[in-house]
Amino acid sequence: MASAPRLYCPAQLVVGTTLDLPATAARHAQVLRLQPGDTVTLFGGSSAACAGGEFEARVVAMGRQQVQVVVGAHHAIEREPARELHLAIGVPANERMDWLVEKATELGVALIQPLMTERSVVRLGDERAKKKSAHWSSIAVAACEQCGRNKVPLVRDTTTLVSWLRQSADAQHPLRLLLSLRPGTTALTEALHRQPDRMRAVTLLSGPEGGLSLAEEEGAIAQGFLPVSLGARVLRSETAALAALTLLG
Numbered sequence: 001m002a003s004a005p006r007l008y009c010p011a012q013l014v015v016g017t018t019l020d021l022p023a024t025a026a027r028h029a030q031v032l033r034l035q036p037g038d039t040v041t042l043f044g045g046s047s048a049a050c051a052g053g054e055f056e057a058r059v060v061a062m063g064r065q066q067v068q069v070v071v072g073a074h075h076a077i078e079r080e081p082a083r084e085l086h087l088a089i090g091v092p093a094n095e096r097m098d099w100l101v102e103k104a105t106e107l108g109v110a111l112i113q114p115l116m117t118e119r120s121v122v123r124l125g126d127e128r129a130k131k132k133s134a135h136w137s138s139i140a141v142a143a144c145e146q147c148g149r150n151k152v153p154l155v156r157d158t159t160t161l162v163s164w165l166r167q168s169a170d171a172q173h174p175l176r177l178l179l180s181l182r183p184g185t186t187a188l189t190e191a192l193h194r195q196p197d198r199m200r201a202v203t204l205l206s207g208p209e210g211g212l213s214l215a216e217e218e219g220a221i222a223q224g225f226l227p228v229s230l231g232a233r234v235l236r237s238e239t240a241a242l243a244a245l246t247l248l249g
């Protein structure tokens with residue numbers, strides 16, 4: 001038996017109440033050709049109105065633009081990794097960032113910070129950066145609907161690496177890792193083995209195509225980032241970030 005479709009619904013969900021689905025969720029329900037009587041699963045991500053977990057729901061009315069459901073039982077289910085994972089990534093070119101956001105969400109990342117670096121091909125002004133952030137957030141929502149996560153990762157507006165390092169100087173994450181190709185860098189698996197008591201929350205910094213410059217790496221190291229390696233092979237920027245998240249998760 002197929003599982004019920006999952007819909008992101010960042011609204012106050014109360015068992016037994018009738019609810020008009022938000023516009024995006026309603027469009028999703030219509031695309032799926034749901035009918036009155038069909039069941040869905042609702043989750044609210046990390047919104048303040050959400051109780052967490054997920055809710056059973058039943059469609060009771062389908063209109064051209066409006067979809068009504070009755071909220072059913074709540075299940076306190078979360079499918080998060082053992083560690084809180086934050087990814088700061090030099091934005092790759094073309095559509096690779098879309099793919100990266102989708103896969104990082106599936107792997108359990110809690111926060112994505114897009115960065116512009118010295119070697120970044122993509123350059124975003126303030127207005128375009130906000131539009132991109134909204135676009136990537138929608139990709140994260142869709143990935144959560146697909147993979148079963150009930151907490152949607154936060155996708156921040158794109159900023160420069162220098163600005164982000166300055167702002168994150170007082171960050172609470174005790175373990176800060178920098179993916180690096182510099183000779184003599186510690187293997188990521190070895191670094192984790194050495195610091196098991198500092199693994200509850202991890203910030204991972206990874207560069208764009210061509211990696212970070214030497215000056216940028218030195219700036220990150222000065223802010224407490226530990227250079228780590230994924231091995232002898234040179235991976236694409238998006239592959240390296242996802243491989244590291246897999247090991248960290």
